Amino acid sequence: MAAYIARRLLWAGFLMFVISCITFVIFSVLPSGDPAVARAGRSPSPELVEIIRVQLGLDKSKPEQFFNYIMDILPFVGGNGINFGFSFQNNTDVLPEILERLPVTIFLTTGAVLLWLSIGIPIGVLSAVKPGTWMDRLAMGIALLFISAPVYFLGLVAIFLFDDNIGKFPILPGNSAYGEATTAWGKAEAMIMPWCVLAAAFAAIYARFLRGNLIETLQEDYIRTARAKGLSERRVIFRHGVRAAITPIVTLLGLDIGILLGGAILTETVFNIPGIGRYAFNAINLSDLPVIQGTVLFGAFFIVMMSLIVDVLYAFIDPRVRY
DSSP: OHHHHHHHHHHHHHHHHHHHHHHHIIIIISOOSOHHHHHHOSSOOHHHHHHHHHHHTTTSOHHHHHHHHHHHHSTTTSTTOOOSOEETTTTEEHHHHHHHHHHHHHHHHHHHHHHHHHHHHHHHHHHHHSTTSHHHHHHHHHHHHHHHSOHHHHHHHHHHHHBTTTOSSOOBOOTTHHHHOOSHHHHHHHTHHHHHHHHHHHHHHHHHHHHHHHHHHTTSHHHHHHHHTTOOHHHIIIIIIIHHHTHHHHHHHHHHHHHHHTOOHHHHHHTTOOSHHHHHHHHHHHTOHHHHHHHHHHHHHHHHHHHHHHHHHHHHHOTTOOO
């Protein structure tokens, strides 16, 4: 196991380097605009633009710029520490801005994950145990409805219906409520609607996915053997069936958590939540390429790390998996 983890860590480092190369080419080589011109303001003089280019290091060749960028994102290497680049629009390093918003994104992601797991897994198990019943058809029909509805659409509908200022049924804090909250309870209350909106589609996907896996698993020979040995149906389903059927769910969960920790852009934008996703959305509107590049790398880091954690968990969840 230790050798496997070491190999995966090396592979994760290589993946991050490749992703860094790709993002540098996309955001620094391909764009036709000059960040120095955007930083200088309207109708800048050529002298001012050249001074800004020198200050930002844009006068150097692309290989030199890439080398300097790699030095900025490697720990204990860059002269000024890790900063993930420099925002030309805000005059700030990118990483401190991301870390300032990270707790908000973690709070949003954690609540949504707990909510969609507590809803999706029981519904998936119930539908698999009683396939073809009215309960199964109703649950899968509702799941299909939520899968088909985009997050931004559900968010706007939820605000229209339940926002305590403009909603038809004003029962929950809505848009901008998180930024106005001053206490921990107030922030948690402001997250109820974003949690529900973000968890809706995920809960539906997990319910349908687990249902299909569990129905297939319950047809396996070792399940019939367990029943023939006289084990209770509850023990057969949860101890043997769900444990094997849930393995692909763990992979899906790890990737989803990694993606959301990189920024739930749609949810944070609709509900005006000051997280990483909102930060990236503002950077896109301002064409702040270093910020976009930094948030992409930060999201890639979480996805790679969660993938590694999921692979390690496989051996403990499913006894058939051995490294």
